[in-house]
Amino acid sequence: MEYLISPNGTVFIGPKINRCSEADTIYFYDYDLVEKDGGFYAAPGCIEEFSYIDELNYFVWVNYCDGTILFFEDDEDDVEWVGTCTITEPLQTDPYSFAYSDVEDLGYCSADGSYYYFYSIDLDDFTSNEIDDDVERVKAMFYNSEDEYVYGISSNTIYKIGEEVLEETYPLAEAVDLNDNFNRDDDYILNEDDGFLYLPITDDEGYINSKKILKVKLSNGDNELISTGLSYQKSIQVIFPNKGFSLFGKSLAWYADKQNLFCGQMYFSNSTLITTHAHSRTLTGDWDWISFPCMPRLGNEGFGSEDLLEELNSLPDELTLETREFGQMQYLSYDNPYWDTDDIPYLISTQGYKYNSDPTGSQSLDVTGVVLDPATPIQLSSSYENWIGYFLEYPLDPEDAFVRVWDKLTRISTHDWTMVKINGRWVWASTITPIDYGDGLIVTVSEDCELIWDYASEPAENFAYPSPEYYSYQEKAEYTPFYFEMDSMTGVTEIGLTVNDSCVGAAVVEPGDSIVEVNAYLAGMPSGVPIEVETWNGYKSAGIGSEKYSVVNPYTKKRISRKVYTGERKAFYIISFKAGENPLESPVVVLQPPSPNPFSYSTLCSFVLKHSATLSLSVHDLRGNKVSTLMTGTRPEGYYEAGWTGTDASGNHVKNGIYIIRLSVDDRIILNEKVVFIR
Structure with missing residues (x-):
């Protein structure tokens, strides 16, 4: 059977057989297969092809046996025959295929008689005009609306027709x-x-x-x-x-x-x-957070990392790709001409990655492949960070993208921003960019769960953050987010963070922003150095002393006026430009409590002494007896670190158990931290 369903809901159907018959009948039904009009009988007749002209609501029956093409006007209520074109050379020829050019308002057909022909058909009076007879048998024709030409397909040739002229012939390989x-x-x-x-x-x-x-x-x-x-x-x-x-x-x-x-x-x-399907993207090589949603593979099967990354244009002399799987960091490297893909032999579309290259600069990666099924699940673990890939082909706001696991999320990080949940409340910048196709993300959850991107949500409006004009900095693999509360600050267009007069992060302040996120790239910076806050108002920069801002405790909401130091290793900071409390000034900032803890070989702690003072760093058992002295005496302002190897004052290993590391400054106990020693 040959059938066609029209935009008006008409089902055209009729028997198609491999030999000519004396007569044939086509039938017209609606969607419920209730007969719309009586059948149309043609003798002689057979069905070679059905076609439809959307612009005219014409149903077209190519009747090979009778050398005719029949046209029917189709509307929602009935179907009416409007004309028949008899193909002649001048003798009758038999049509094979039909196509309509809406730009010319002409029909075209292929037919055979003593030779093979192309004809144009005037749809006002249904007359035909021979175009060319020096062609092969053409059994299929179509109209390409992009270039506005009609094409015919034969065994060995593609024919290109326009304005009743055979324009081109393309031989087939x-x-x-x-x-x-x-x-x-x-x-x-x-x-x-x-x-x-x-x-x-x-x-x-x-x-x-x-x-x-x-x-x-x-x-x-x-x-x-x-x-x-x-x-x-x-x-x-x-x-x-x-x-x-x-x-x-x-x-x-x-x-x-x-x-x-x-x-x-x-x-x-x-x-x-x-x-x-081709996915084209541009990488900067400056710690791009990426995923690979489109690759030449089926399902979520992996594809060779070296094979795909070799397609970079241009391939840099050195590159690094890193990810975290099941809590363990994995690395891929390329140092021309050598690849090391032992950790990451295959790229997985549900996985997120960080990409860096030397030199940095615009690099294009064009991949032809299959896009991952949007319903593909991603398993999220509460035991470690989850590096994941976003593979929907349109952007979504995070609350839409993660709607199925929103209550279980505790942190979302992208290349540009981080959201943190504290006591059930999200901390985030006033404006965040949507998650976009090919992004890599890092998320943590409160319990194991399964994420399916919410492909039913409406796409978000995509945009990018403006780049600071005054401040410049170097991005690195990781950053620490600083959330600045702007409700008491006016006239500021940019905020910058500096360490030793070197900018480590900056952001643009846009009108209406109540919270601005500045990401501080602190890797490689010495510990114990103050992180200074600066602002730019479009004309001049100004340093903001620690007495003019406060660090907000995210759990108690208390504002404390103090400096922030490198090496503190906090996950994030909330900074208010409102005055904070001035507690009894501590002479020490503890950057790192004893770590690792428990330990078998050694544990290390670090701190900053704000001014010259007498200090004592010692180890005690649970009865208060001193086991070992790690540091003592008057020391100048500066950064200090000390380790304990699990030995007493005589250098002998102590028994397994719980011990206390105590830091006192000017006879005031600053740190009293329990550690567990296990040999």
């Missing part, structure tokens, strides 16, 4: 078997977005044959043969006593949204997937 692949006249795929035509090719190798795809660029006729690497059984005639069976069917199907081409392999009852 492989012959199209019209009797096999084109037992369905629509067994081809036109991708108007990229201007390519895809044709199924049968490579005869006996009873079992290899199915291939021929890719034709319509702008110039360039051919490329794509081998599928699988086999199929082509349409054959199987003879049983008194019965005959013919295997008909389409070889190709097209999923336009994902730009995936499917090729049926009938012998093994499977299909081959060929993708034309």
Whole structure:
């Protein structure tokens, strides 16, 4: 049976057979298969092809036996025959295929008589005009709205027609078997977005044959043969006593949204997937947070990391890719010409990565592949950071993207921003960019759960943060977010953070911002150095002394006027420009309590002495007895660190157990920390 469903809800249906009949009838139904009009009878007649002209609401019946093409006007209530075009040369010829050019308001058809022909058809009076008779048999035609030409497909040639002239002929690299692949006249795929035509090719190798795809660029006729690497059984005639069976069917199907081409392999009852979907991205090489949602693989299977990254244009002399899997850091490196992919042999689309290169600079990565199914789950663990990839092809705001696990999230970090949940309340900047296709993220959760990106949400409006003009800094693999509360600050256009007069992070303050996030890139900075706050108002910069801002305790909301030092290793800071409390000034800032804890070999603590003072750093057992002295005496202002190796004052190892490391400054106990020693 041949059928066609029109935009007006009409189902056109009729029998299609491989021999000419004395007469044929087509029928018209609505969607509920209630007859819309009586059947239309043509004698002689047979069905070669159905077509439809959207612009005119014309249903088209190509009647091969009678040398005619019949036109019917289709509306929501009925179907009415409006005219018949009889194809002549001047003798009758038999039409094979039809296409309509809306820019010319002309129909075109292919036909055969004593030769093979192209005709144009005037749709006002349904008369035909011969265009060219020096062509091969053409069984399929189509109109390409992108270049406004009509095309015809023969076994060896693509014909390009416009303004009733045969404009171009493109020879094919492989012959199209019209009797096999084109037992369905629509067994081809036109991708108007990229201007390519895809044709199924049968490579005869006996009873079992290899199915291939021929890719034709319509702008110039360039051919490329794509081998599928699988086999199929082509349409054959199987003879049983008194019965005959013919295997008909389409070889190709097209999923336009994902730009995936499917090729049926009938012998093994499977299909081959060929993708034309391309993902192009630009990397800076300056610690990009990325994922790889589009790769030449199926499902969430991995794809070779070296094979994909070698496609970088241009490939830098050195590069690093890192990720965290099951709590363990993994690294990939390239130092021209050597690759080290032992940790990351394959790239996974659900995984997030950080990418850095030397030299930095614009690098393009163009990948043709399959986009991961949006319903693919990502397992999140509460035991460690989860480095994940975002693979929806449109941006989402975080509360939409994570809606299914929102209550279980405790932290979300992207390249540009971090959100932290404290006592059930989120801390984040006033303005954050949406999560976008190909982003890498790091998240933590309160309990193990399964994340599925919420592909049902409406896309967010994408935008980028403006770059600071006054301050400049070098991004690194990690950052510490500083959240500045701006409700008491006016006239500021940029905020910068400096260490030893070197900027380590900055952000633009936009009108209406109540909280501005400044990310501090502190890796490689010496510990114990104050992190200074500066502002820029468009004309001059100004340092903000610690007496003019306060550090907010996120749990108690208390504001404490104090400096922040490198090496404190806090996950984030909330800074208010409102005055804070001035507690009894501590002479010490403890940067790192004893770590690791428990320990087997040694544990280390570090601190900053704000001014010259007498200090004592010692180890005691739980009864208060001193076990060892790590540091004592009057020391000048500065940064200090000391370690304990689990030995007493005589250098002998102590017993396994709990001990106390005590730091006193000017006879005032500053630190009293329990540690566990296990040999």
